[in-house]
Amino acid sequence: MYQDKTLICKDCGNEFVFTAGEQEFYAEKGFENEPQRCKDCRSIRKNSMKTQKEMFTANCAACGAEARVPFRPKEDRPVYCSDCFAKMKDE
Known part of the structure; x- marks a missing residue:
């Protein structure tokens, strides 16, 4: 059904694998687009968007x-x- 795909990260330019399991998950959730960033770049981007709460x-x-x-x-x-x-x- 699904096969692993090698994609290129749009941030760092490195190759990463979009696994068959991840593709199945994306399909179950109704996501239509493939990921554009590798796991490391997604984590960096996610953490940079978090704001520190004033205590x-x-x-x-x-x-x-x-x-x-x-x-x-x-x-x-x-x-x-x-x-x-x-x-x-x-x-």
Whole structure:
């Protein structure tokens, strides 16, 4: 049915294999285009698109420890450290 294909990466120019299993996966997902980048270049591209979240520091409302959170804490809402948040979630 499917056979391995050798493709050329459009970023680095190196050859890479588009395996029969990958082709089957692409077909199951309805993807019509073959990959244009090798695995390494896809990873580099994916990681470069991620943005670093700004982290904020607050004191945990339960234990008083310093907590780093990805949102700006508000004075009228409690903020919990990871441990206290997990304990509250389990209860």
